[in-house]
Amino acid sequence: MSPVRTRLLLAPVALALLQAGCTGGTRPPSPADSPLGVTFVDRAAEAGLDFRHTDGSSGSYFIVETLASGVLLLDFDEDGDLDIYLINGRPLPPSAEGNAKHSNALYRNAGDGTFRDVTAEMGIPGTGFGGGGVAGDYDGDGDLDIYICQYGPDVLYRNEGKAGGYRFTDVTARAGANDPRFSAGAAFFDMDRDGDLDLYVTNYCREDFKSPRKCGEGAVVRYCAPSTYEPEGDSLFMNRGDGTFEDITGSSGIAAMTDGRGMGVVATDFDRDGWMDIFVANDASENFLLRNLGNRKFEDVGLSSGVALSASGDENGNMGVDVADFNRDGRLDIFVTTYQKQLNALYRSEAKGIYNDVAMAHGLGETCLPMVSWGTKFFDFDNDGWLDLFIANGHLEDAIEKYDQSSTYLQERQLFRNLGGGMLKEVSAQAGPAFQARHSSRGAAFGDLDNDGDVDIVVSNSRGTPSLLRNEGGNRKSWILIELAGKRNRHGIGALVKVTAGGVSQIAEQHSGASYCSMNDLRLHFGLGDAALAESVEVEWPEGLRETFENLTARKVHRLVEGTGRPADRPWF
Numbered sequence: 001m002s003p004v005r006t007r008l009l010l011a012p013v014a015l016a017l018l019q020a021g022c023t024g025g026t027r028p029p030s031p032a033d034s035p036l037g038v039t040f041v042d043r044a045a046e047a048g049l050d051f052r053h054t055d056g057s058s059g060s061y062f063i064v065e066t067l068a069s070g071v072l073l074l075d076f077d078e079d080g081d082l083d084i085y086l087i088n089g090r091p092l093p094p095s096a097e098g099n100a101k102h103s104n105a106l107y108r109n110a111g112d113g114t115f116r117d118v119t120a121e122m123g124i125p126g127t128g129f130g131g132g133g134v135a136g137d138y139d140g141d142g143d144l145d146i147y148i149c150q151y152g153p154d155v156l157y158r159n160e161g162k163a164g165g166y167r168f169t170d171v172t173a174r175a176g177a178n179d180p181r182f183s184a185g186a187a188f189f190d191m192d193r194d195g196d197l198d199l200y201v202t203n204y205c206r207e208d209f210k211s212p213r214k215c216g217e218g219a220v221v222r223y224c225a226p227s228t229y230e231p232e233g234d235s236l237f238m239n240r241g242d243g244t245f246e247d248i249t250g251s252s253g254i255a256a257m258t259d260g261r262g263m264g265v266v267a268t269d270f271d272r273d274g275w276m277d278i279f280v281a282n283d284a285s286e287n288f289l290l291r292n293l294g295n296r297k298f299e300d301v302g303l304s305s306g307v308a309l310s311a312s313g314d315e316n317g318n319m320g321v322d323v324a325d326f327n328r329d330g331r332l333d334i335f336v337t338t339y340q341k342q343l344n345a346l347y348r349s350e351a352k353g354i355y356n357d358v359a360m361a362h363g364l365g366e367t368c369l370p371m372v373s374w375g376t377k378f379f380d381f382d383n384d385g386w387l388d389l390f391i392a393n394g395h396l397e398d399a400i401e402k403y404d405q406s407s408t409y410l411q412e413r414q415l416f417r418n419l420g421g422g423m424l425k426e427v428s429a430q431a432g433p434a435f436q437a438r439h440s441s442r443g444a445a446f447g448d449l450d451n452d453g454d455v456d457i458v459v460s461n462s463r464g465t466p467s468l469l470r471n472e473g474g475n476r477k478s479w480i481l482i483e484l485a486g487k488r489n490r491h492g493i494g495a496l497v498k499v500t501a502g503g504v505s506q507i508a509e510q511h512s513g514a515s516y517c518s519m520n521d522l523r524l525h526f527g528l529g530d531a532a533l534a535e536s537v538e539v540e541w542p543e544g545l546r547e548t549f550e551n552l553t554a555r556k557v558h559r560l561v562e563g564t565g566r567p568a569d570r571p572w573f
Contacts, residue, residue, distance in 0.1 A: 036417070037473050038382050039432035040457070044468040048115045049084070051105040055462050056092035056129060060212040061223050064092060064151055066396035067184055067204065067263070070132035070375075070443035070517035071460040074144050076122075076159060077166040080557075081109035082447045082521055084458055086466055087130035087148060093209035094151060099128050104148070113450060124168040127155050131204075132443065132517020136188030136197045137490045138175075139243050144491070149183035149201060149517065177237045177245040182207060187513035188493055189267030189276045190542050192296055195488025196239035197512070200278050202262025203232035217403040223396065226284040226317070231259040234280065234288075238296065253297050260285040264321040266514040267494065268332060270305075271353045274544060276494045279307070281318035281336050291353075307334055307347045311357035316342045320444075320516035324378035325507050326362075326387050327422030332509060337373035337391060337516070340407050344368050344391070348422075363416065363424040364389075370407040371414070372396060375444025375516040379455045383477035383527030385504055386418035392459050392516070394440030410438035413459070413469075434469045441467075447521025453479040453555055455525055460518075478528035481557040484510060485568070486541060491522050492562070494542040501531035501554070528554050 055065040068089040073082045084107040091098035104126035107115035119125055129151040135144045143159040146168065156175050157168035172178045181203045188197040206229060215224040236254050237245035249255045260282030267276045275292035282288065286308040290298040302308035310316045317339030323332050331349035338344050343365055347355035359365060368391075375392035382388070393411035400407050415431045416424040428435045439461040449456040454474025459467040480499065484492030495510045508524045528534065537549045541562050549567055552558050558567040 036382065036427055036430050037476060038454075039472045040415075040434040040469040041432055041472060042434045042437065042467045043113070043470045044466055047113060047468050048117075049086075049107060049466050049468055050117070051086050051088075051107075052465055053086070053460060053462055054089045054091070054102055056089045057463070058092060060092065061214045061221065062092050062207055062209065062212060063205065063223055063226065063229060064129060064182065064207050065089070066223055067131050067517075068442065068462060069130050069460050070185070070515075070519075071445045071458050071466065072133050072135055072146065072519035073445040073447040073449075073458060073521050074135040074146075074519060076106070076135075076144055076146075077108065078143060078162070079109075079111070081111050081451065082449050083107060083109050084115060085124070085133070085135075085146065086460060087133050087443070088126065090129040092129065094129060104130055109449065122167050124157050126150065127170070128152070131183055132185040133519065134186040134188055134513035135519050136493060136512045138188065138197050138199070138239060140196065140488060140490060142490050147177070147186050147188070147199065149186050151182050151207075152180040153178040154183050154186075154201065171243070175244050176247070179203065179235045181232050184263045185265045185513065185517035187265045187267045187278065187511070189278070189512065190489055190494055191236075191238070191276055191292055193275070193543050194241065195486075195543060196241045197489065197493060198239045199237040199245060200265060200267065201235040201237070202265045202280055203234055204261050204263065204283070205229035205231050220399050220402045222399060226261055229261075231261045231285060233257070233259045234262050236298075248296060251296070253299060254290070257288070257300050258286075260288060263319050264336075264514070264516050266321050266323050266511055268323045268509055268511070269494065269496070270323075270332060270334075270349070276542070279321060279323065279334060281321045283317050283319065285315050287318055287336065301353065305353050306355040306357070307345075310338075310343065310345055311359070314342070316345065318345075319374050320376045320392075322377045322514055323509060323511065324387055326378050326389070326418065328386070328504075328506060330505070330507060332507070335376060335378065335389070337376050340372050340395065341369055344373055362422055363426070367414065367426055371411055372407075374442045375459065375518055377444065377446045377515055377520065379446050380525065380527035381415070381455060381471060381474050382417075383454060383474055383479045383529070385506065385527050385529045386420055388418050389416040389424055390414070390444065390446070390457060391416075392441035392444040394442065394462060396440070398440075408438070410440055412436065412438055413441065432472075434467065437467070439464055439467065443516050443518040445515060445518045445520050448481065448523070448525060451557070453481075478531050478554040480526050480528055480534055480552060480554050482524040482526070482537060483522070483557055483559045484524075484539070485559055485561045487562050489542045492539075492541060496540040497524055498538040499526045499528075499534050500536045500538075501526075501528040501534040504529070504531075523557065
């Protein structure tokens, strides 16, 4: 996320790309009938998303302003429809009055394409300047709770479930997971395979509101580089299984690691040893790949595995992250979004815990250099069985055009189509009007909001209203949604699912927290091409059980219950 640094020299290959036409200019409008067979249309206004984001900016140029904010997709009321939780900033410097003046927003899905603001009714406004957040069933009662990362302290809301009208209760003090620092992202995961969700929180830097920092580019005032701020260490909270957490940042080895400026985070079993590891995208410092040693201790293997630095050996301004098998070789790869004049990183797994940054080789170098990239995900927008890629962009310097003509403050989103074998081609200009609009975007969350079989996108836009990118036409091909129901880990966080349909196999891992400080639909979506059913769905449950569900009908949501070997579909599908 690094603002323009003193060192702006590009690697020769990157400079050549920039000179070859890598610009932030407006793309031509999409034709009425998209050649992709899919069109994305922003339906936020007609859906009732009247939320407006504030980053707290007042001319003091606090770096806190630049990070906000993430978005969560979750079915908080268990009715089968995805709801939307939008995190908001607050006026800065922080004050009780300012914190109360603005609110996060929870929108309940009415099931007819519209959403209703139920924030006050459900009691979940947030308590401070929000960065990101995550949802997970930390107390094992079956419904999703919400953890919000803030400019200290963070807040944990417990979902009271059906008996409590799905209202939320602030249990931060009682639960003991109230990180007091400047937190950005979080991930729920089961680090010790005991069935209880533990919590990893990324922290960014130390901000002194009494001494605002302003940097300049000639006569133009801008934000100071992240490298001028002292980084904070991350936090790890162990779930005791009684509704409370223990801070084990010290005993786990996390505290002893060199501090990074933590942003996006995802829990993934990268080495497939059965223990969930952690990847952290750090801004202007090395990324972490924290290998779980199986004894509630972690070691950072980011440098030795090849994911700590860029392909050219630089510490990039890293923001968002996704983990997926983009080339269908049966191994999970890592994608990381970065700052302007830096290539986004695509770390392809080469087996045995080693990665190779192949972004250029797979088509991601041509149009990314002017962009500041944040929320992201590999997802199959047209259900052809190959994972495509979305990137939300937006500069943090609102006066960037005054001193750098290679970029703009408001930027377009990007969509890359997987041509097969993992080769990606940008098709943003063909993807519909939602990809022509410009915003300063941050978080992005992905899920099937209307249960029609294709993946929609919600994007948080700094200083603006959110975008709801409705996927129209993506369900022409076949699909399947997998909803996991675990015995203790109730949503199967950390499970690995392998779907085989028409003789083609795909894998996906269940994540609670990813993208840029956001939360995606916990139902795993697979495009099946022309297949009428999935011959087999193999699940590696987080606590070790492996089982196979056979002959699952396509174009349907299947609820897979741990230990039963058969689906138990919910009644509304």
